[in-house]
Amino acid sequence: MKKTLLVLSFGAFAITSLAGGIVHNTNQSASFIRMPARDASLGLDGVYYNPAGLTQLKDGFHLSLNNQYITQTRKIYTNFPGLNRDGFEGNVVAPLFPSVYAAYKTGKLAFSLGFNPIGGGGSALFEDGLPSFEMQVAGIPGSLSNAGIQTTKYSFDTEFEGRSVFYGVQAGASYQVNEVLSVSLGLRYVMLNNSYKGHLSDIMINPVFSALNYTGEMVSAPVFFGELSGYLGNVSANLGAVGSSLQPVLDGGGGNVPLSNGTSAGLTAQEVATLQGTIAALGGDPSNMTIAEAQGFFVAASAGYAANSQAMAGNAAATRDKEVDAAQSGTGIVPIIGVNLKFERFNIGLKYEHKASIKVKNSTKVDDVGLYPDKAEVPSDLPAMFTAGIGFDATEKLKVSAGLHYYFDKNA
Template sequence: MKRSVLFSAVLVAVCLVSTDLLANIDNLSNMSVEWMRTANRNAATDRADIVVYNPGGITELADGVAINIGNQSMRREPEHSYNAGMGEKSFEQDGDDPFLPNIYAAYNRDNWALWGGFYIPGGGAVVDYPTGSYTTNVLIPGNIAKGVADFIGGGLTGNDVFATLSTSNESLEAESMYLTFTLGGTYKFNDMVSVALGGRYIDADNSIEGTVAVESGNPLFNGVIAAGGFSDNKVDVEESAEGAGYILGLNLNLTERLNIGVQYQSKVELDFEADVKQDNLGLYVDGAENPRDFPAMLGVGVGWDILKRFYLEANYSYWFQEDADWGTDAQGRDISDMAGDTQSCGITGTIQWTEGLATSIGTVYTDFLWNDIDGYYSANIGSYEVLYSDNWQVCGGVSWQITKTVEVNAAIARTIWDDETITDQNTGLEIKTENATTTVALGANFTF
């Protein structure tokens, strides 16, 4: 009986990690190398990557075939720390994310255009804490301690749970990938107005591997731990979901130098189903489903050719996270309501030095409209390892027309997140977070 209670407590914690850690890496904007060197593409009409930024403007491309390919490599630096009265403990991400690829294609003829692409609008990153994290160091042991204490009448609460057990051989590694395919068409009514209609299909896969070894740190639990033989409990779980949505686009070419692009991407409903590869506890629910919809998005951009060789663009994007189903927490609170919506705004400039050589610099600020940041982090165990907060990106790059049909692009960007101090509602502890990312991107454009 005691063993069952102990294992059940661990199971609850592990289930929370596996269902929430990965699926909430949402709302990526960096889906092409062109975006990485400008940070603003909602009004662009010059490359095939506008399939995902301004599909209504694709008929502004030259007749024929346009192809855009690219890859991004990221060095992420999330850190978090806490102090439970026994000195500060800190945890850092280890490793890089070398691959975030994309490919887009468009075919234009007269007033019509067909377009499609493959890209990753969410995920694309690995969470790797080889020596553990707040989740493996505090939350899982804390849940064990609470479960055992409740069973034997110990009544442990708050910070007391962290003095009862010590952990060793901790590790946490997780990966998320939202593979997305899009297909649609654009029609140009006249020199001023073009509209687009398309669809997108998302095939999302998450995986998590974690190990927590719990040793007795208090005589109160010696008999329980010994009887249960509790050590080196491993979890290897994969989750998958698929869904589809629609895309609407509008492009207004107001003058030869002023262009406005608007697009709306609908919500994509995603229910992640668990596939248990390994579960030493023997109690994990194989086939359990958890909702994590991909939010709808509205993007608006204004592009202005101020001079013949200088282009200026301003963007605004909004993600309707509150309308997505992200499930509820243990108290029945809606998780997406706690998160609130997200918005971003930015500006970029491009100088065309010669017919074949251009440089760009841009910036974008992303604002999380939290309704309850502490509640969201507390309900989504694993958020401390990924980190979500307002952030500022500065980027730049170069494009070079090598031949009549081939252009290459290169970009580098630095993104810095606001530091946050989160009060975890499960433990009462304050968790301090900081994050920064450096991204290098390379790509090419082909026209035929």
């Protein structure tokens, strides 16, 4: 029997509410629904999109409160062979997606504050788990069949819910250098919160293994692997005992005697026949073996069965019910610089947000998969981002806008 060892684990999962980089959200204003290209905005949502453009506001205090109710259906498809399904569906819900902006403009200066979900902002519930979960279970029948135990089916119960949000609180100052050029400088304090909750349980398979009276009915995978481990352990012990029983023959000088002539070294004819039959059943050729070689064969076979027994014990542990209930939190600082160029009929906004180096700390209630050790810290950086936008007043009633976003995701 070939040694087959399985490893089952939960994978981390991040939720992004709308388009952007792998982390960033760009829907940071209710006006985004009407005009997604906000990067040259001269309105109050410029606190986020184009802070240097705030110098174009009228003097005085300005306040904006927004909220978006966001729902999405996430569908994940896979062509991984052997799965019971090729599609997995999750529902994303973000009932609160607020954007709060305030600015005070006086002369050539503008001071601003902002609060919004910079990244994430929702939860995703996959009632049938994720492909990465089922892939691990789906491999069990093939692995067992390759090891000589015919198995064709599997079943299990799973569910996964992930939540992720990067809240940002920012402050900045903008200055109008001249009629065309304005610049800005700001800082954003980022608060990251993730949570992962799910389970993978009741793994069932249908092995055919007559030695343990398994006939192809669906049975508990960990129970089967546990019993198989015990069976292989007993076989290992018995083979080891046979090898040890030949030691007196070797001590008496009969090690080089052909096994087929073992009666001349003190073995009975029945013992010789049993040894030869067992060796043949295990895939060996006893015809040319000496008694010493026969002993070595049994010792090696015993070690092989012991290793398989340990592997099956590992499979029993790997297929037991798994649960995870963990949260992560961390903070970071993002410096923000901006430039705005205002011309008669068009406006250009430029912004660069630096990378935020963030380490999140685990707060774990249950971690059967060993991925979220309690109080451990792991990096979860917020990548840098560059945006450029242009707004053109084609007529008094028509404005054309375009934007470009570049996310430095590979450097995070």
